[in-house]
Amino acid sequence: MKIIENMLNQWVNIPNNVLEITNQKIIEVDAFEMLNPSTDLIIGHVLTCEKHPNADTLHVTTVDLGDRVEQIVCGAANVAKGQYVIVAQVGTILPGDFKIKSTRIRGIDSNGMICSLNELAIDEKYIPETFKDGIYYFDGPREIGSPALKHLSLDGWVMELGLTPNRADLLSVLGFAYDLASMTGQKVKLKEFKIKEETKKNPIQVEIDTDGCGRYYARYFENVKVKPSPWWLKSALIAQNIKPINNVVDISNYVMLEYGTPLHMFDHKKLGSDHILVRNAKKGEKVVTLDEEKRVLEAHDVVITNGKKIIAIGGVMGLLDSMIDDQTSSVVLEAAYFDPKHIYKTSKRLDLKSDSSYRFERGIDDERVYLGLERATELLVELCDAKVSKGVSKSIRYQVKNPKITVAKDYFNQRLGVNIPEKELISYFEAYNYTYKVLDNTFEMTAPSYRKDILIPADLVEEVARMYGLDKIPMQTIQAPLTGKLTSKQKRLRAIRHQLANLGLTEVITYSLLPTDQVYKYNRIGEAVSILMPLSEDKKTLRQSLVHGLLETIRYNQSRQQESVAVFEIGHCFAKGLEPTHLGIVLSGAWHKNPWKKEKITPDFYLLKGILASVFNPLGIEFTYENTSQIDVYHPYRQANILHNKKVVGHIAELHPNEAKRLDIDKTYCLEMNITALLEETTEVNYQVVSKYPSITRDMAIVVDENIQASELIDMIWQTARKHLVNLDVFDIYQGSNIETGKKSIAFNLVFNDTDKTLGSDEVDQLMKKITNRLAFSYQATIRK
DSSP, X not given: OEEEHHHHTTTSOOXXXXXXXXXXXXXXXXXXXESSOOOSEEEEEEEEEEEOTTOSSOEEXXXXXXXXXXXXXEOOTTOOTXXXXXXXXXXXXXXXXXXXXXXXXTTEEEOSEEOOSGGGTOOGGGXXXXXXXXXXXXXXXXXXXXXXXXXXXXXXXXXXXXXXXXXXXXXXXXXXXXXXXXXXXXXXXXXXXXXXXXXXXXXXXXXXXXXXXXXXXXXXXXXXXXXXXXXXXXXXXXXXXXXXXXXXXXXXXXXXHHHSOOEEEEEHHHHOOSEEEEEEOOTTOEXXXXXXXXXXXXXTXXXXXXXXXXXXXXXXXXXXXXXXXXXXXXXEEEEEEEOHHHHHXXXXXXXXXXXXXXHHTTOOOGGGHHHHHHHHHHHHHHHHOOEEOBSOEEEEXXXXXXXXXXXXXXXXXXXXXXXXXXXXXXXXXXXXXXXXXXXXXXXXXEOOTTOTTOOSHXXXXXXXXXXXXXXXXXXXXXXXXXXXXXXXXXXXXXXXXXXXXXXXXXXXXOOXXXXXXXXXXXXXXXXXXXXXXXSSTTSOEEOSOSHHHHHHHHHHHHTTTOOOEEEEEEEEOOBTTBOOEEEEEEXXXXXXXXXTTTEEEOOXXXXXXXXXXXXXXXXXXXXXXXTTOOOTTEEEEEEXXXXXTTEXXXXXXXXXXXXXXXXXXXXXXXEEEEOHHHHHXXXXXXXXXXXXXXXXXXXXXXXXXXXXXXXXXXXXXXXXXTTTEEEEEEEEEEOSTTSOTTEEEEEEEEEEOOSSSOOOHHHHHHXXXXXXXXXXXXXXXXXXX
């Protein structure tokens, strides 16, 4: 594969040391040279052309070179006044180390040479008939005095890669651009296609009936004008040793070089049908390919048919009776993914190698097939004046997914004998466009679709080594890095994350920037901070709540029919001088479903409260709640503050129905709290031996004023009977008949135990009496009969 500078620079910015980078970090370079070695060739305008007075076959011309006019004697029969030509000035060096000098020809001074393509070392088989026996001239005006090689697309360098079988991704300019971008800290600039379709619908119908073809796209074109390609296109093909044929065929070859996706063009009139069926060949079927050879097919060969008749051997070569010729006016464009094993067997058995089969049998990027189709469509419209019908006919039988590869975090350092920090390793994965997860002790990675060679951990070692620099790996005994240690804060943060994930919640990471007018909507921790140069107004001010992003996650998922969503985020919020760590949890939809019993659990205050307890109680952290929270975007009667050591650390609430309607989401419960101090807290967890003595249970219902909170009564009961009370639950709150207006009944379940002896009923009765007396004195509580 040859990489041409003129084609590469549309994807990435090319560094000056591209040869060094390629050799050291991408792949070995077999050759690196200028596309054309000529120097100082410029565009000239022939002002006059007269017959030489002393020679029948020579002409005396005056040529405008921009900064001067020179007299040049030319022996070409096709030179004429008004032409824009390629001029080799005095001092120019042409291929073969031929230097141009001032000379006198048959008594007339000549200061330069008007060049033919042959004199520029272009092989005769690539030269159009018009220019084979004479000079080359352009079909229109060109900038006089400007570099001629640029107008021929012969400027710049060409680099031939010494490809290995595993690097099929480098069989295209785009594939090389991805790797070069990875090594130079860039992102590939992908082209956006703007295709104007006609109102006429694409008549082609596509069907796949073989595992040898994963996907197949087809576009239909009319009014196609078959003619020679422009020189920039021819130049690119010639540099790759591909003979230009006509603009239609040349486009398919050019896009293959650009994107690495082989295409095929069919003459629609020769197909005899609008139905394309991709199937396995029948044993013994005979065809004549484009090279005019008869081929006998086997059952595992993949063929393209018009429903009945074979029109191409899939992924290998088209047939002679469906080829593009000068009379073609309507074209069917094929872009497909063929299974490498099928193509390899067919190509080898038939001894039929093509640029297409070479790529297919090594594995192309099936996700890039559509891009190749659209790029070819754009060129057909531009260079062939084609009219493209509306829509793309397609059939996708399967998609090819790269495997997930899991490796230990110290795997790369152990194998390479170096000490690459985790952050640097992650930067490598991002540069290579890997999809990855950083787990506790491992990395889980998937290579991008164009890297079909990344299959096992050993493949990843090579990738890391390339990025790190093979020349930087020392020749020494591998030494393991020093053992690290997590801080108590890191351990606690990790425990919280793991417990929330174990409970069924999904961790997300959301944007930290919000519109300025939204920053105080769900919480306020201080003066807002905005960035000086925001990319947009909706990403300007740093968040003071995690709820914005979590609710957007709910909206995004539910708008895509993912009704049940339970997510959490642990991240920083920001205010002037503050950067606390917050925990946010949002639940929407069903928390749990049992279709068999037709039951489901929907989120509510108690579910969120229970999640919080299950996460923090094992850490020795307990919370209390009070219904004094008043945040407008939450339900006015279903929100509460979360307290720890009598300090408000967060809130728990149902989203206001109007806000849920605005976001177009289901009933949603939110929790957000500042856990900065909790992560630093060194609370000791006390463990107790399970009592070997039986417990005694009592139920008690009391009537109190309706404004009294159950939490106040619970605190007093614990204070009164703490020595023997081991559990206390509220199991009923009632207002209604038989209860005085303004009052309510609260029922408690109390469990008593003594670790040293068996409690007697009389002792428990005394404790119950003590409890009821304190409640009666402090809260005028009465026992409900």
